[in-house]
Amino acid sequence: MHELSIASAILDRVTAAAEQNAGARVTKVGLRVGELASVDPDALAFGFEALAKGTALADAVLEIEYRKRKQRCTACNLEFEPGEISSNCPACNHADTVCIAGKELDISFIEVEGPPCA
Amino acid sequence: MRVEIEEKVLSENDRLAQQLRERFCAHKVFCVNLISSPGSGKTALLERTLEALPRTARVAVLTGDIQTENDARRLARAGFPVKQITTGGTCHLDASMIIKALADWDLDAIDILFVENVGNLVCPTSYDLGEHAKIVLLSVTEGEDKPLKYPSIFAAAELCIISKVDLLPYVPFNLPQAIANARQVHPGMGIVETSCTKLQGLTEWLAWLERRKTCAIEERANQM
Numbered sequence: 001m002h003e004l005s006i007a008s009a010i011l012d013r014v015t016a017a018a019e020q021n022a023g024a025r026v027t028k029v030g031l032r033v034g035e036l037a038s039v040d041p042d043a044l045a046f047g048f049e050a051l052a053k054g055t056a057l058a059d060a061v062l063e064i065e066y067r068k069r070k071q072r073c074t075a076c077n078l079e080f081e082p083g084e085i086s087s088n089c090p091a092c093n094h095a096d097t098v099c100i101a102g103k104e105l106d107i108s109f110i111e112v113e114g115p116p117c118a
Numbered sequence: 119m120r121v122e123i124e125e126k127v128l129s130e131n132d133r134l135a136q137q138l139r140e141r142f143c144a145h146k147v148f149c150v151n152l153i154s155s156p157g158s159g160k161t162a163l164l165e166r167t168l169e170a171l172p173r174t175a176r177v178a179v180l181t182g183d184i185q186t187e188n189d190a191r192r193l194a195r196a197g198f199p200v201k202q203i204t205t206g207g208t209c210h211l212d213a214s215m216i217i218k219a220l221a222d223w224d225l226d227a228i229d230i231l232f233v234e235n236v237g238n239l240v241c242p243t244s245y246d247l248g249e250h251a252k253i254v255l256l257s258v259t260e261g262e263d264k265p266l267k268y269p270s271i272f273a274a275a276e277l278c279i280i281s282k283v284d285l286l287p288y289v290p291f292n293l294p295q296a297i298a299n300a301r302q303v304h305p306g307m308g309i310v311e312t313s314c315t316k317l318q319g320l321t322e323w324l325a326w327l328e329r330r331k332t333c334a335i336e337e338r339a340n341q342m
Binding site: 002005006009010012013014017021024030031036037038039069084086087088095096097099103105106107108109110111112113 | 119120121122123124125126127128129130131208209210212240241243244266269270273301302303305306
């Protein structure tokens with residue numbers, strides 16, 4: 001439900017980045033969204049499109065790279081994608097594992113067209 | 119042309135949360151962020167907590183809702199400073215709302231700041247408020263599989279309060295399974311069982327607060 005606020009934060013940041021490349025048109029915004037980020041990619045794309053309408057980013061498309069959750073076992077250092085029910089280490093069944101990926105909510109890049117930056 | 123950005127989407131919120139963290143540290147305020155589904159008993163827990171504290175306790179509450187001042191009215195009866203944050207539709211509190219709400223409060227007069235987030239298990243997890251600890255409530259009228267359905271908040275919370283345990287005889291809630299599910303998602307998480315109508319578990323909850331407050335203030339002083 002908070003995808004609209006997330007989309008708005010993306011729009012603000014990308015608008016600022018685009019202004020540094022004056023005259024350029026943003027064609028693509030690259031995002032990284034983790035499984036644990038509590039963000040639905042479709043709802044985010046919908047919110048972005050709605051907010052971008054009528055702005056300099058109206059033609060920009062979102063490219064979302066979805067990251068699966070990954071844990072690392074503190075006993076044997078195995079890195080693994082946990083199952084739905086258990087985040088125990090699949091190798092040694094150790095319960096103490098730490099999350100090393102899946103929380104991402106990042107703007108990774110933008111693509112711009114138009115007057116090259118001088 | 120591709121331009122690398124490599125920034126967190128919520129970096130502006132993170133920046134403001136860091137400001138809050140520094141202020142809490144400077145003024146020795148211990149801040150907890152209470153998160154749960156609507157109706158799990160965040161306000162009831164805070165009511166009983168405030169009533170249990172001595173009148174001289176230096177505590178304050180910020181309570182978030184989409185609409186109404188009802189929670190602030192309920193909490194203000196205990197006589198401590200309470201402020202309602204009405205988000206007007208937004209489903210979570212963010213750091214800027216906390217900064218605004220604290221603007222006219224003297225942080226030197228506060229030892230513990232309770233933030234009651236908007237009832238929602240999803241979105242509040244993403245917004246750092248500069249708090250020392252997130253606390254998640256799970257009531258026994260919900261499903262024991264909630265930790266598995268909403269792993270983000272259970273992974274982020276330091277303490278899970280299982281509320282309304284006086285209703286256990288009347289509901290099909292499997293308490294050992296709920297605890298196992300919570301520990302599955304977050305092995306080290308503390309768990310306290312409470313009932314706000316029968317006043318169970320409050321001593322344990324208050325002891326957790328006191329213990330956590332002491333070590334948080336020390337930890338942060340060392341970090342900064």
